[in-house]
Amino acid sequence: MTYIIFEVKKEESGKINTVVKDDLVSRQSITTRDASSLDIDGEATYLKIEGSNDALKKAKKLAKEEGLKKLSEKQAKDINDKIKAQDDSAASGMGMIFD
Numbered sequence: 001m002t003y004i005i006f007e008v009k010k011e012e013s014g015k016i017n018t019v020v021k022d023d024l025v026s027r028q029s030i031t032t033r034d035a036s037s038l039d040i041d042g043e044a045t046y047l048k049i050e051g052s053n054d055a056l057k058k059a060k061k062l063a064k065e066e067g068l069k070k071l072s073e074k075q076a077k078d079i080n081d082k083i084k085a086q087d088d089s090a091a092s093g094m095g096m097i098f099d
Helices: 015-020 053-066 073-098
Strands: 002-009 029-034 044-051
Touching: 002 015, 002 053, 002 073, 015 044, 015 053, 029 073, 044 053, 044 073
Parallel strands: none
Antiparallel strands: 002 044, 029 044
C-alpha cells in the first residue's frame, strides 16, 4: 500500500477531521502523531493516510482545499520510519506483558 503524510500546524488540527471524515478516505488506514511524540521540534501534527490510490488522490484534494502541507517523499519517509519504529516498540512492549 502507498501512503501520504501531511504536516498540520497545531492551531489547524481541526482541519484533519475535514479530510478524514470523507467516506472514501475514512476507510483507509489513518494515523496521527504529534511532533513531540516523534522527537521532532515544533508544534505540528502529522497525518498519515495509507490506502488505495483513489483514496489518496481524494485525500490530497481535500487537504489542499484545507491548506494542509503534503510532505515530500523524503520527509514522508523519515516520518513514516519514526511512526513504524514507535509502533514496533509498542508491539514488542505488549509482547513482554503476555510472555
